[in-house]
Amino acid sequence: MSEESPTAVVSEGRADRGNPTIAELEEEGDIAADYIEELLDITDLDGDIDIDARGGRAYVSVNSSEDSNLRLLSKPDTVTALQELTRIAVQTKTGGFSRLILDVGGSREARQSELENLVDRAIERIEGGAASAALPPMSSYERKLVHDVVADRGFTSESEGEGRDRHTVIRRA
The missing domain is CATH 3.30.300.20 (K homology (KH) domain)
Known part of the structure; x- marks a missing residue:
């Protein structure tokens, strides 16, 4: 045995x-x-x-x-x-x-759409003159989705903060 x-x-x-x-x-x-x-x-x-x-x-x-x-x-x-x-x-x-x-x-697909809209609004703020735009805290999976959307839109992003406060900040490329 x-x-x-x-x-x-x-x-x-x-x-x-x-x-x-x-x-x-x-x-x-x-x-x-x-x-x-x-x-x-x-x-x-x-x-x-x-x-x-x-x-x-x-x-x-x-x-x-x-x-x-x-x-x-x-x-x-x-x-x-x-x-x-x-x-x-x-x-x-x-x-x-x-x-x-x-x-x-279909909750993930609906959330993906919400995240895309959130990124689009953040990019509008940057195009309106803001140096960067911070998104609300979200899970690592959602931040990954956001990073992908941001890259597709021609901008850069990085995660900042710790734990539950970890969020994504978007900037011009």
Whole structure:
């Protein structure tokens, strides 16, 4: 009988989470989908689950028809909380850190649109004469999205601040 702990066996090959393999990301997605499916069953909510792996992250999307009660879970703060709970479930099963992204009812797409509008308004302030424009604090994932949008618009950005106050500042390129 092996003297390895169960966690060591499960997390074998997962020590370097800097570059997870597609198989590892798919495993994360499967674990997350099982967790979310149980949650949906317990709460008597309807939803179809899709799993994708791209950019070094597992993406799990929960969608349903427009008349579904799933909209109860698609508020940004609720999605963020569910994502953290799902990540904990994945990390418990795999023994490794997870950068999983959860989308419920298109909430991530809606947030992407909000962030693009926020960047556009900030750029308008810069074009109107401001040296820079600071955005409100947001998660690292949202800051990454903002940095990408800013670069697409031909400007530069950097994250400033610590912890919950970490935010993005946009400047001319």
